[in-house]
Amino acid sequence: MTLINIRNLGVVRSTPLFSALNLVVSSGDRLGIVAANGRGKSTLLRCIAGTDEATTGDIVRARGLTTGYVEQNIPEAVMRMSLYEAVRAALPGDQADSESWRVDILLDDLAVDMALRARTLAQLSGGWQRLAMLARAWVLEPDLLLLDEPTNHLDLAGIAILEGWLASLSRDTPVVIASHDRAFLDAVTNRTLFLRTEQSPCYSLPYSRARAALDDADASDERRYISDMKTAKQLRQQAAKLNNIGINSGSDLLVLKTKQLKSRADKLEATARPAHQERSAGAIRLANQGTHAKVLVTLDDATVATPDSTVLFSTGKRFICQGDRIVLWGRNGTGKTRLIAMLKAAIENPQSSPSGIKVTPSLVLGYGDQALADLDDKDTPMSVLVGRFELGDQRARTLLAGAGINVDMQGKALGRLSGGQKARLGMLVLRLTNPNFYLLDEPTNHLDIDGQEALEAELLSHQASCMLVSHDRSFIRNVGNRFWQIDKRKLIEVDDPEAFFASQFAE
Incomplete structure (x- = not known):
């Protein structure tokens, strides 16, 4: 059953985000949207939710469709509520008392401890805040999430x-x-949309398999474009030769043939399209000045303890x-941040x-x-660079x-930058510091996939020495070559991360 039908949708803000987007969301779809930072993913979600307007095109929704939308930002008023009240407040006024049982069941499903439910969102970690917003969106069991x-x-x-919670939903429930x-x-999707300025391809595959198919399609488009342009060049060369012969011999047939060859070349050049080239959201480069020491630390x-010992x-x-x-990994509260x-x-x-x-x-x-705590939101990108270097x-x-x-x-407060821009600024500051040892706590937060892959490539190509905390x-799989786990108040070394991953997802 079709719930959302997107037809020729386009959005232009300061620049075009996407255009001519055609997409159908049906029962059972688990659709992943992939794009670089600032290329329209959040805008598209807001358009589907009905909280933002597209520049062109239409979105047709099934009659009576209800939507649950989990945004990145949390309203300030909600931050002051307890976790339980924040979820309960999402119920309509006439249901808040009679159907508050929905809140209890949902928070049980999301494994929220009773002690956490009484705390305000402002007192909770970012992770619990995210799960609270998910609960607010789902408490009325909307048709689309x-x-x-x-x-x-x-x-x-x-x-x-x-x-686990997404897997437990009815198979008919679509999630974008x-x-x-x-x-x-x-793990959770069965379709992938690659959102692009023009022609956004969609595959009925989860991300990695869809990415491989996209790369093959882009490579095929590039080969076709090169071949078409080469053929057009050859046609023009042939036309030039025949034109000279025709002029010298006075042959009308050769002049006609010359026009036909030029026309074929014109049509090829007019229809040829180069392969998509993703505009970079910003380069990520690192430095490694090296050291002669073999043992760095x-x-x-050493005893790792809390501030109260x-x-x-x-x-x-x-x-x-x-x-x-x-x-370095371990459960929250085991001491990762303290060791760093x-x-x-x-x-x-x-x-x-x-x-x-x-x-x-x-x-x-x-x-x-x-948290990019080293970057003050009141500073500007320019003041950060010229003040430190x-x-x-x-x-x-x-x-x-x-x-x-x-x-x-560049001259505006850092607080106005997107998370991706701030992350790239942080990486630029690291590069200019010219270190030979990195301590990185969740370095991929806010980075798009291109940024993550660039960071991975930089760490590997520079053979950088580092300790990473990452979820x-x-x-982790692509970068790590040693793995330390905090387990039962001891630091142990393990061969690979898979057993730890399995232990987290088996509970």
Whole structure:
């Protein structure tokens, strides 16, 4: 059954986002929408939800269709509510009392502890806030569910809950998901739309298989374009030769043949279309100045504890060596962030290094946290660069433009940048720091898939030494070469991440 019929839809804001989009959403569809940062995914979801208007085209909805929409941003008024009240408030006034049982059942399904339900959303982690917004959207069991970046801020346990909950929905319930999480898209979708400025292809396949089909189609289009342009060139060369012969011989037949060849060349050139070239949302490049030291950090039974001295775990004897790309994982609250903070402090101030941590003096740290706390929303991109590095204004502007921050945005407050732009600015700052060791906490947050792949390529091509905290399974699999797990108050090394992934998704 068709629920949504999108016909020739186009949206233009400051620039065209997409055009001539034709798409049908039917019962049972689990549709993933993939595009670079700022290319219209959220706009398309808002258009489907009816909260935004397209520039051209139509969206025809089934009669009586109800929609649940989970946006990225949380209204300030909702942030002040308890988690339970935030979900209950989504019920119409006449149902809030009589059908509050819906809230209890849904929060049970999403594995929300009773203690969390009483806390305000502002007191909860970003992951629980996301699940609360999902509950608000679903509490009335709409006919269609729209999810905008639903895995943002979720740890693996939260992603596992979300994947399991989506799998438990009726098979007829359509879900449309805009996401950059490749593993999540593979797990929960059966169709993939690649949103493009022109001609947005859609495949009845989950992300990875759809991406392979798209790459094949783009390669075929490029070969066809090159062949057509080569043929057109040959036709024009033949026409030029025949034209000369025809003029010299006075042959009307050769002159006619010349016109026919030129006409064929004109038609080929007019219909030939080059393969799609994705406009970059901003380059991601890293630096690695290298070091002669083989052992960069030594952990000698260091104790990781909370600020009130509650012991979380002990590291045992561990070494971080040049070329290591160590992925650190464990459940929330086990001490990942504390260990990262201790390593950061030891590298930045070796004289007061925490007990049990020894760093080589030649280390230059590149640090990035998921909240981008090093970037003040009141600063501007220009002030960040010229204030921290010896750069002229023109050089700074060129670097910012290369990172996807255009001239109009370079002098505006960072708070006005998108999450993707801020993430790319953070990566640019890391690059200019010219480190030889990276500490990266959720580095793929806010990065689109092209950005994630670029970051992976940079870490691998520079043979960067780093420790990573990430819940992005694809990123972990592609980048990590060592894996440390916090388990039962100990730091252990495991061969690969698959057992840990399985343990999170089996519960």
